[in-house]
Amino acid sequence: MDNPGPFVFTTAGAAFSLASAGTFLGDWMLNFAGVDALSLQASFAYGGGGAVGGATIYFQTSLDQGQTPIDIFAPVFAEANGLSVANLSALDKAAPFSPAQQSLAANTIVDGVLGDRFRAVLVVSTPYTGNTTLALWGCAR
Amino acid sequence: MIDESARAFWREAIERVGVPIVLSRAFGYAPNVTTFSVNLRAKVLLAAPDGSAASQQGLGAGGAGAVTETDRSVIVMAEELYRSRFPLPVQKGDLVTLPETTEQLTVTQVDPYLMAIAGAIKLTVAGVA
Numbered sequence: 001m002d003n004p005g006p007f008v009f010t011t012a013g014a015a016f017s018l019a020s021a022g023t024f025l026g027d028w029m030l031n032f033a034g035v036d037a038l039s040l041q042a043s044f045a046y047g048g049g050g051a052v053g054g055a056t057i058y059f060q061t062s063l064d065q066g067q068t069p070i071d072i073f074a075p076v077f078a079e080a081n082g083l084s085v086a087n088l089s090a091l092d093k094a095a096p097f098s099p100a101q102q103s104l105a106a107n108t109i110v111d112g113v114l115g116d117r118f119r120a121v122l123v124v125s126t127p128y129t130g131n132t133t134l135a136l137w138g139c140a141r
Numbered sequence: 142m143i144d145e146s147a148r149a150f151w152r153e154a155i156e157r158v159g160v161p162i163v164l165s166r167a168f169g170y171a172p173n174v175t176t177f178s179v180n181l182r183a184k185v186l187l188a189a190p191d192g193s194a195a196s197q198q199g200l201g202a203g204g205a206g207a208v209t210e211t212d213r214s215v216i217v218m219a220e221e222l223y224r225s226r227f228p229l230p231v232q233k234g235d236l237v238t239l240p241e242t243t244e245q246l247t248v249t250q251v252d253p254y255l256m257a258i259a260g261a262i263k264l265t266v267a268g269v270a
Contacts (some may be wrong), residue, residue, distance in 0.1 A: 007226035008168065008177045014228075015168035029226065045173035133169030 001034035001140060009059075009120040009136035016120070016136065018055055018128035023102070026120040028066050032140055033116040035090060041137040042084045044077040047130025052078045054126040057136065058102050061115040069121075070113060071104035077134075090114040147259035152218055159184045162215065163238040164227060179225040185239065186214040211268035213237075213246060219253070219260050237266045244268055 009016075011026045032038075042057050055077045060069040075084035086109045093112020102121055104110065120136045162185065165178040215237055222229060235248040246266035253262050 003224055003226065005226065006177075008166075008228055010228045013230055013232065027228075031223070031226075043175065045169065047170070047173070131170035131173050133173035133175070135168055135175040 001032065001036065003031060004139075004141045006137060006139045009118070009138065011120075011122075016122045016134050018050070018122070018124050018132050018134055020127050021124050024122040024124070026122070026136075028062075028117045028119045029138070030117050032114070032118060035114050035116075035140045037087065037089050037141045038114055038118070039087045039139045039141075040073050040085065041135075041139075042075040042077075042082075043135040043137070044082040044084075045131070045133040045135075046077075046079060046081050047128065047132035049127055049129035049132065050077075050079050051126035053106070054078060054124060054128065055134065056106065056123045056125075057134070058104060058121040058123070059118065059136075059138075060101075060121060061113060061118050063113070063115045066117060068099075069101055069119070070099040070115070071101060071110060072113065072118075073109045074104040074106055076106040088112075088114060142258070143260045144258045148218075148220075148261075151216070151256070151259040151261050155182055155184050155216065155218060161240055162217075163240060164217070164222075164231070165236040165238065166228060166232070167234075167236070177228065179222075179227045181217055181221055181225065184216040186216070211244075211246070213244075213266045213268075215246075215264040215266055216256065216261050217264065219262050222262070231262060231264060237264065 009026050040059050057075050058071045059073040061072050073086045088111050159182040162181050162183045163178050165176050167174050167176050231251045237246040246268045248264050249267050250265035255263050
């Protein structure tokens, strides 16, 4: 691919906030045509509030220019610091499957499907307080 | 609309007289802060007139105003920002480091329109006087 390397997932150019409950769609990170592999990292630093399963992140890709998001990794965090990492390859999927949209099972991945764009969707069930921070990174190769 | 000649001119100008910079954005709340940084090449100009100070002194926005010695203007190519996957748009509070002088500067203004025809973005940055 043309521009391998690290990047951060954002929403409207800024970090995701966990201060209110809801579903927050991230920005599509573009220009990944030709990506062979993608490593994803979700780093959760707990400050206060929240609940068990309070924050779910759905990393997504798309094969039709963003019209149909496909979940590829779904880390879940509760009330403690956490770090979740996954590595995905564009060359692995052998069998057809029905993609999930914001419904991938917690802490699972879908390997083998990497489109030309990626984004993160944050679902907060119970608001977090204090200096709770979520940092979402990717590294494309 | 970008003029290709203007873009080529500025790309070459930055290549010739530009200096390495590190553009960074901090995410999160202290102490849980993570920083995303990209290495770029940019044209860094020295002191920039302080237009707001000029206005405060009744000289009008077009007049020459006060100059803060640590103010800088930084001109970067938008395409380079995009290629490096820096989260756009550049925002107030983003950090610019000049490795050659070890200056740590904070973005105070972003003007994406002034040099839009050349595909460049002008940042006004300030250090600690």
